[in-house]
Amino acid sequence: MKQSIFNQFIPTNLLFGCGSIKKLATEQLPGKKALIVISSGTSMRKYGYLDQVIELLAKNGATAVVYDKILPNPIRSHVMEAAALCKQEQCDFVIGLGGGSSIDSAKSIAVMACNPGDYWDYIHGGTGKGQPTSGGALPVVAIPTTAGTGTEADPWTVITHEERNEKIGFGNASTFPVLSIVDPELMVSVPAHLTAYQGFDAFFHAAEGYIARIASPISDLYALKSIRLLYQYLPTAVTDGANMEARSNVALASTLSGMVESTSSCTSEHSLEHAMSAYYPALPHGAGLIMLSVAYFTAFAQVVPERFMQMAEAMTGQRSHDPMDFVHALAHMQKACGVSELKMSEWGITEADLPRFVQNARENMGALFGLDPVALTNEKFLQIYKDSFR
The missing domain is CATH 3.40.50.1970 (Rossmann fold)
Structure with a gap:
């Protein structure tokens, strides 16, 4: 053992x-x-x-x-x-x-x-x-x-x-x-769209921390609890902002995700988003993460399949036999929160920006790439941007 x-x-x-x-x-x-x-x-x-x-x-x-x-x-x-x-x-x-x-x-x-x-x-x-x-x-x-x-x-x-x-x-x-x-x-005063962006930021802190190479038994506890709470309560907090049960559980999940960041770490998804909002500061951080997330997590699903299935089970409460169950549950959650159709182009980002985003992410937040479950090439990260671009 x-x-x-x-x-x-x-x-x-x-x-x-x-x-x-x-x-x-x-x-x-x-x-x-x-x-x-x-x-x-x-x-x-x-x-x-x-x-x-x-x-x-x-x-x-x-x-x-x-x-x-x-x-x-x-x-x-x-x-x-x-x-x-x-x-x-x-x-x-x-x-x-x-x-x-x-x-x-x-x-x-x-x-x-x-x-x-x-x-x-x-x-x-x-x-x-x-x-x-x-x-x-x-x-x-x-x-x-x-x-x-x-x-x-x-x-x-x-x-x-x-x-x-x-x-x-x-x-x-x-x-x-x-x-x-x-x-x-x-x-309770936070508008619905910002509630969604912020809630997904917490979600990705937890999910990235769960697949990071430095995840620990302690960070795993915080991460799975945060993931479970957000899947269950964030859609309600978005659609009914006055629902205090939902607000309280989303707040708890966010604090738990901060504890994940103190005991594990984000991975390169955050580096990729930081590059986007470094050039386009009007882009909300959570929105950028949402746009990258399906392609990003798909790229790692087969690398640490057990971790992905465990996250899927935390979200849905159902037994998972496929790591892509997590990605499907993530897409469902984004649809339930009204953020599944976000487009980079709405914030002025063009396809010509994507190669410099990869370079910027490596140069400025390169340390997080070393915490990914497996090292990916710049070409692969460029493909994640391209797959996410709309």
Whole structure:
């Protein structure tokens, strides 16, 4: 019998459940003055989430400054601008409030509030210099209002260098949130199409983590549970956003998928998508993953057939004898969520872009290719793009 060898390190105090946001008023905070990082959109103010957080912080003896420029695909210049504000205002912790882009940005801002130079000095891949973040990072509090990235339970942050079309992940022990509050009641305002995109991002974190070469018995538990919950509840959350049972289970699945990212890893599907949204930043990350997914997973189905059949069984509850059962269940799930007809061309992508996407993915997020179940050639990845193109 093969022995299991694995590490688990998730040092985040996680508060989960409806109404848990209220605990921000009583939970021990990592500082007295927060930089609250939110998106450039209107939802955090429109639905009262920002005011609620500021009020709860005040009850807990903390003040706040707000940075509100974060884009759906966050960029390096905003990280640097917000870090400067953080230092100027002498904030001693950072709160990411909103979707994965805001929480990811909060992590990167927390790093640059404690380290000199440019954010890209510390990035591995692309033109990054790969220097150590010897200054550590300010403590981060994550308050997600979407269910997708699981960034509340992992150290990862993805930022784009907008001048170089480099979209690269980064993270270390200091970028884990010290406190994460996951309250599904904050997620009911997410529109149906974004609920679907975000939910599938969580799904692919789990599925990629399950087939990754570094999957462990611990990550497998998180992954299969996340996959099962999303297959069962995401279509309902998309069609009936006020259904709290569905919202809560999708939120749980997203957090579990973040734990997968802390104990296993994404594979090259994420590298392929990062290349797409590096050039076309209006493309939602989850939408890009959805468009690639059927061709991508088909390419690996016969490589680790047992893993694919196990994922299919987690989804459908039925015995699987064919690894393609997973791909068929995935296609069914996408249809049920109304995202089976997404087209790259709707975001301006052309077939001429596809070869440079392969090159960009290799150059900037090449490490994930090494975690695939088997190494594929650039020609094969180009074929995955072509098969996905519409």
